Amino acid sequence: MNTVAIIPARGGSKGIPRKNMRFVAGESLVGRAVNTARTAESVDGVFVSTDDSEIATESRAHGAEVIERPRELSGDEASSESVLLHGLRHLRDEESCVPDELAFVQCTSPLLLPEDIDGAVGKLRKNGADVVFSAAPFHGFLWRFSGETLKGINHDASRRMRRQDRETQYVETGAVYVIQTDGFIEHEHRFFGEVIPYEVPPEHSIDIDRPIDLDIAEKLLRKRKRNSQLEQxxxxxxxxxxxxxxxxxxxxxxxxxxxxxxxxxxxxxxxxxxxxxxxxxxxxxxxxxxxxxxxxxxxxxxxxxxxxxxxxxxxxxxxxxxxxxxxxxxxxxxxxxxxxxxxxxxxxxxxxxxxxxxxxxxxxxxxxxxxxxxxxxxxxxxxxxxxxxx
Incomplete structure (x- = not known):
């Protein structure tokens, strides 16, 4: 297999209980992530890493293979990198599979499209990059406190440039990261070597972190489906x-x-x-x-x-x-x-x-x-x- 998708999906979640099993537009977040990855033409296999039996059943029902996550990687403290490395070891030892590329797909980005995954994989290969991540263009003004003084981060407050005159910045959407496997195993971090963004529209970038995000995603997905129907x-x-x-x-x-x-x-x-x-x-x-x-x-x-x-x-x-x-x-x-x-x-x-x-x-x-x-x-x-x- 050249490209394998691993989808981390643990059972626990503080902000939204049982988040990965919550439904939007008629489909669970984990089921939607699996379907998106399986539909991507560049992905050769889809695996869900989970510690939860219900998520495992849901993942298999949508056509993914399941990697049983050990307890020490199931809490809030476990990093995404540690889960992905465990998944790659499982593929090597249990599946005799060492993929060239890893697509790290997150359940919490339900607006992700198969074309986004394919686009990121294609950009990695075309540019010979080590890492490509989905990112949305950003033109906002950021501020932070320096002591008790509020200062601009990405702009000069005394010179407000027009949007079209400002350099485009990018917000990491968290939806998909495509990574050269060998380098990832060596560095044990998702950002190494040459890192470039794969630009996606802002409406693809919603991340399910708060209950209100579920409502927003529901409306956007319903609108997307409606537009798709109208196009036919x-x-x-x-x-x-x-x-x-x-x-x-x-x-x-x-x-x-x-x-x-x-x-x-x-x-x-x-x-x-x-x-x-x-x-x-x-x-x-x-x-x-x-x-x-x-x-x-x-x-x-x-x-x-x-x-x-x-x-x-x-x-x-x-x-x-x-x-x-x-x-x-x-x-x-x-x-x-x-x-x-x-x-x-x-x-x-x-x-x-x-x-x-x-x-x-x-x-x-x-x-x-x-x-x-x-x-x-x-x-x-x-x-x-x-x-x-x-």
Missing amino acids: LPDRPAALVLDFDGVFTDNKVHVQQGGREMVVCHRGDGWGLARLKEKGLPVWVLSTEKNQVVQARCEKLDLPCVHGTEDKEAILRGWLNEEEIDAQDIVFLGNDVNDVHCLRLAGCGAVVEDAHPDVFSAANLVLSTSGGEGAVREITDLIQEKLSIS
């Missing part, structure tokens, strides 16, 4: 096409004693669809289901509908030709294998959160809502937002 939509959506069962419904059917079938839909979907129709966006329902409940619900919502068809793609292509709409400008929302061709045809093929596993690979966008629980409302809100910024 066509630049100017021209139409929305929807499957019915498993999209409008939870894919279940209630059968009465006489054989009559009933389904449950989400009322919020209707409001979202109405808002799109007010903007003049065509919305169409395309379903293989033959039950008249599809037609009844679509009539209630005043939506054009074709149901009971076995060839959705052919129907969709015909409709697009008739309306002179480019397939790359439409959004199709489905949930099962009979939607695959339409998902691939659409400019944005979207699926509900609980879609069949076989259709995820055909989708550009996976919603955070399940069918029948507001998935249609989620996609209409996304399109509404996209239209407002297009």
Whole structure:
């Protein structure tokens, strides 16, 4: 292995109890760190060093291998360097692995991206450096007391230079350090030899140290996810096409004693669809289901509908030709294998959160809502937002 990531994650924490197991945006801090490191193309193996059984279980669940940390390295006094050196000895003795490079990744930086790790590794290799660490540009004015007198640290208080005229300084984010392993073992310190920063945006630099940091990270991660979803939509959506069962419904059917079938839909979907129709966006329902409940619900919502068809793609292509709409400008929302061709045809093929596993690979966008629980409302809100910024 050329590059191994080690993620220290002890169980104890004074500021935020059980910090590494706290959740932000639906994922634990340790689980998010593991996923980020595993997704980085430059990382060949991911190991979590921990003294805690729950963290060990969570780490393995996300695909990391676990290094059991001894008690003497589990307290507040243990340095990160001592934990990393222990981890490297474990890899050498137990895994017969001596990596060329060590990526030290911290759980407390949930805004870290796989691209940040890859960027730091790439910069280390390109520049032949010994250490590369993630850093955010800083242009603030720092002060400190010298005796009883307050003095400027990084500026002359009598000459306030404009931001653009000041030399850029860097704040260490603590998110990732990429280190030449041989030099680290020799010096037993993460900063040795040639040290250079890998610049990341300030919004990637939040470090979870106080309870309020969890709230800030939650909002930033939710915003990042929303922006990522919006990027998957066509630049100017021209139409929305929807499957019915498993999209409008939870894919279940209630059968009465006489054989009559009933389904449950989400009322919020209707409001979202109405808002799109007010903007003049065509919305169409395309379903293989033959039950008249599809037609009844679509009539209630005043939506054009074709149901009971076995060839959705052919129907969709015909409709697009008739309306002179480019397939790359439409959004199709489905949930099962009979939607695959339409998902691939659409400019944005979207699926509900609980879609069949076989259709995820055909989708550009996976919603955070399940069918029948507001998935249609989620996609209409996304399109509404996209239209407002297009």
